[in-house]
Amino acid sequence: LESPHLFDGVEVWNGKSIPAFNIPALIYSRRLGIPTLSGSDAHTPSAIGVSPSIVFSSSAKPEDVLEAVGKGLVRPSVRAPSLRALVDDIAWSIRRRGSRYFKRGLLTLSSGVLG
DSSP states (O other), X not given: OOOGGGOSOEEEEETTSOHXXXXXXXXXXXXXXXXXXXXXXXXXXXXXXXXXXXXXOSSSXXXXXXXHHHTTOEEXXXXXXXXXXXXXXXXXXXXXXXXXXXXXXXXXXXXXXXX
């Protein structure tokens, strides 16, 4: 990365990712001195807030939060999603991907895959 100063932080913990896949981002952010963040990558209500970034800000105003992140006053929370969040996300993914296959005619109810 030629211009790391263009970034406020690097997501080093994605709540839906396999933990080992987060390690390169953590190493990279530390090497460059960029603040570390976490995120839930939520696609369903049950996954919202699974892995929030903890920001030590003087207020909840966006400008104060961004200033705190820029100063490194942020910590990732390393948590895995609940079983409910995982099941909801798998169902969401199947519905989303399945609708694409049905639209293209690649999957039918009698194809043996779903029926």
